[in-house]
Amino acid sequence: MKRTPDVPYVPTRQVVVDAMLKLADVKKDDVLYDLGCGDGRIVITAAKEYGARGTGVDINPERIQEANANAREANVTDKVRFIEGDLFEEDFSQASVVTLYLLPAVNQKLRPILMKQLKPGTRIVSHAFDMGDWEPEQTVEVDGTKIFLWTIPEKK
Numbered sequence: 001m002k003r004t005p006d007v008p009y010v011p012t013r014q015v016v017v018d019a020m021l022k023l024a025d026v027k028k029d030d031v032l033y034d035l036g037c038g039d040g041r042i043v044i045t046a047a048k049e050y051g052a053r054g055t056g057v058d059i060n061p062e063r064i065q066e067a068n069a070n071a072r073e074a075n076v077t078d079k080v081r082f083i084e085g086d087l088f089e090e091d092f093s094q095a096s097v098v099t100l101y102l103l104p105a106v107n108q109k110l111r112p113i114l115m116k117q118l119k120p121g122t123r124i125v126s127h128a129f130d131m132g133d134w135e136p137e138q139t140v141e142v143d144g145t146k147i148f149l150w151t152i153p154e155k156k
Helices: 014-023 043-052 061-073 104-117
Strands: 031-036 055-060 079-086 097-100 123-127 138-142 145-151
Touching: 014 043, 014 123, 014 138, 031 043, 043 055, 043 061, 043 079, 055 061, 061 079, 097 104, 097 138
Parallel strands: 031 055, 031 097, 055 079, 097 123
Antiparallel strands: 123 145, 138 145
């Protein structure tokens, strides 16, 4: 039995997507993972605008179909892939950038997984929601919404 999604599907406005990618300082050699990717717009924009490779993960098969269709339309299928899966069970250790638009409780639950899997220096950008007591390095406001940036610290 598949879990129901932890968050409702609310697409990130393009102006916010652009600001998230800019805040994460996405480059051509980055590997971006969007956890809860919805229609794939963050991964697709990273591929189109920056030439980055990306993977979107979403638990909803309809969103994955939509994301794949959008990737074909944007001609970036060589750079992006979308997988139907549970963010708490996926391996995203290859990521150099992780983007999130989840709820605070989901971010909190994901945080130890991010800390364990991601290499030091990996950037995490979250739309609208923080990570509790993990202070962001930067907070930017765009179009009435906040975006937070963290970097995975060196392992102790």
